[in-house]
């Protein structure tokens with residue numbers, strides 16, 4: 105090929121590459137802005153640009169630097185007999201009590217908004233599972249030997265509850281949504297990856313409020329254990345990556361008001377320091 109024609113070919117190729125890179129620049133800027141916002145905003149939201157519209161999605165931190173967006177927030181109620189009794193409720197035997205919080209209820213322990221902030225809430229410390237993979241509807245059967253394989257990480261959370269409102273709604277036979285699902289109703293620690301360093305069947309945890317231990321529990325005290333919960337939920341809904349499961353609270357629930365300091369820690373299970381927070 106004559107040298108002049110070969111040079112023109114290279115120039116054309118370079119011009120084509122250059123215009124391709126210029127086309128990518130707006131996307132790159134959006135990505136970098138998104139990463140900056142994720143670092144700055146207290147709720148750790150993701151910002152998904154779509155035709156100039158931003159969507160902020162709640163997410164949780166995983167120890168080691170990763171993060172997972174939150175999808176459904178499933179909650180198991182009355183899963184520790186002593187807690188069911190302390191509120192005068194029947195102890196479930198056949199089926200768990202289950203309810204949902206909106207994912208927008210999620211907040212880190214240390215900062216963030218809370219709705220109904222002049223009210224006195226009830227604290228409920230719970231072990232929280234982060235689902236890491238898709239489990240199709242009916243995908244976990246009684247024969248499944250390893251139902252917990254879909255759990256990516258484990259954290260501690262406070263299922264913050266407007267107890268007075270819940271009592272009122274229960275009496276009226278209405279859903280508990282306004283008592284359980286509101287901004288700040290799901291306070292979450294960072295999550296420990298299920299990397300084989302601990303046994304999900306041997307986890308205990310504790311909550312202190314203003315320096316005093318208020319609640320402690322071991323997963324052995326659960327009426328419906330973790331494998332049962334995973335099979336149960338997947339029997340009527342697929343489990344999705346990013347789903348959270350609040351696994352129930354032990355006895356000792358009590359008041360928590362704006363400004364109260366609290367500490368959540370694993371006693372057995374993930375080897376992590378206590379998580380400090382303030383309402």
Ligand code: MG
Nearest residue numbers: 228263352353
């Ligand atoms: Mg609860």
